[in-house]
Amino acid sequence: MLTTYEYDRYDGFDIIGDIHGCAETLRRLLTKLGYSEKSGYWQHKNRLAVFLGDIVDRGPHIREALAIVYGMVEGESAVCIMGNHEYNAVGYCTPAPESLGRAYLREHNKHHNRLIAETLEQFAAYPEEWREYIEWFKTLPLFIDFEHFRVVHACWDHKLIKEYLQKYATNKVNTRFITRSVDRQSFEGRLMDRLTRGTDLPLPDGRVITSKDGYQRRFFRTKFWSENPQTYSDVVFQPDPLPEDLVDQALSTDEKSRLLTYAQNEVPLFIGHYWLQGKPKPIRPNIACLDYSAVKFGRLVAYRYDGEPVLDEEKFTWIYVDPPEWRDPEPD
Template sequence: MATPSSNPCRGYDIIGDIHGCSLTLESLLQRMGYAKVKGVYEHKRRQAIFIGDIIDRGPRIREALHLVRDMVERGSARIVMGNHEYNALGYCTRARPGSGRTFLREHIPRHNRLIKETLQQFEAHPGEWKDFLAWFYTIPLFIEDEHFRAVHACWDNGLISRFRQEHPDGCITEDFLHASSVNDSFPGEVMDTLLRGTDLRLPEGVAITGSDGFVRKFFRTKFWADNPHTYADVVFQPDPLPADVAAHVLTADEHRQLLSYPLDAPPVFVGHYWMDGKPSQLKSNVACVDFSAVKYGKLAAYRMDGERVLSADKFVWVDVQWPNDIDQRNYPTSEDSLAR
């Protein structure tokens, strides 16, 4: 969705996955100079860009959704869809007759567990939850601004260009949601790639068990790797590959499956990947702003001011601590980066 800024002097704050950590979000916004005006956070010279995954897992999902939607409706923020918002739509939408399923996202134990906190926190507010599900359809899958791009997990020019031809606003419809549940469909490829990232199948007979206990035969890959040679050069996920698997040399077919993101492309921001450590860019024009807030990590943002080369000193973050959802003792970021 092309959305060039109407104010060339405006800056942007790209904020990582929130997952119900609303108090942490408020603290981060305040540290960056946002203040409530008639009950809604805004900044005189900047706009927040939420990278998706507002819901699931955390302690204050309902509060986080209200805060974010209010900012978006005020114009003090924009947002792209995360895989958890997409999952929620599928989980709560009944499949059409003849599809062989009850819901688009079946209510199996793993899916039930992922959305459990969200449904519990809205149990006494069913009307609100219905309204938020409708709002999710208004959230675009990507933002393409004059100076930057934002997408939850992966920027794929081919898929985005094709999708935009039929959906110029960047948003999905209920028909598209239904179509995306069909294996090997174009809608399914759009949602899986943009919202979950790219992957490669592991060699025959090889599987890995993640820290979540889920056994996988695929591993997530970078969409920006330059001249990769082995699996170790392209793997991008919280759980490392076993050393012998990481040393596997990429085949010609695997090379063809990989994406690349050229250095002369506009800076792109993603979330999704559960990063840890001190926030920094992944490449001169690629940055992930998800630093595992809901896993006692950091809620991070990148303060974008039109630069073509990203810099580590433009990140700002707060550390998360439950049950208060925020540890206010440590803000390891320079004051001048907070004052803009």
């Protein structure tokens, strides 16, 4: 596995958004980026692939997607950070201490069961392989600072990351850390929630949003880069719209104090997680989200980074995900 000081042996980086089991589309994207399968894994002669997490869940070829990414990481042609779905999988499959009063760190309730259903179904005949992937997930970094650019699944929080590095001296986690993170109010819980799920604000007066997939939410996802926001519409960042009467609601002083800022003079930051749509482009000159809803027949997106301080719309590359992805792959 690569260490930080080895990154400079590559001429460039191909940063790839949430895959969610779209293995056939991933193969097409890697081919388009100039990677080929040699010695049992996909590789490029002088570039490194950087996966932003969320390889598992929802899609038709999760086991195949994991095999591709894992093979590349082991072959040192890629690195992969932890997404919230890898984190969820670890919690779902890790026995809980008796003090928690449940069998596993992540409860096996109706909502959680539904989120991981496709993954468990596709690994039902490969239990030992799935156990090994769970152990591998625990080794994935939560973030990587490449000096000239940064990657994290959902949100870069300077304060929490600094405190984490001071406490743990690593960008990775372990079982003990994950067990502590079950308490959402603990430092570990707050860190995992912030880095893998992002920032949010509660809806006022106990209001509820029902998302397109039927899940009810009492909060809305927010930008962590807004400068001088005044209303909810200035900070909302999610596929599901706010109720019309809340769009222009003024942010309170307390709500403003809970927001983060990633300044425009900082190095480029790449994130996934947010289910964007449309033609890929930078969110800001130094921020790009590469999750363009691949598993919902959107696009699997990469950004070809070569050290530029200002992101270039022309350096986004993508493959559309269409219904044939959901057919069984051709046999080798």
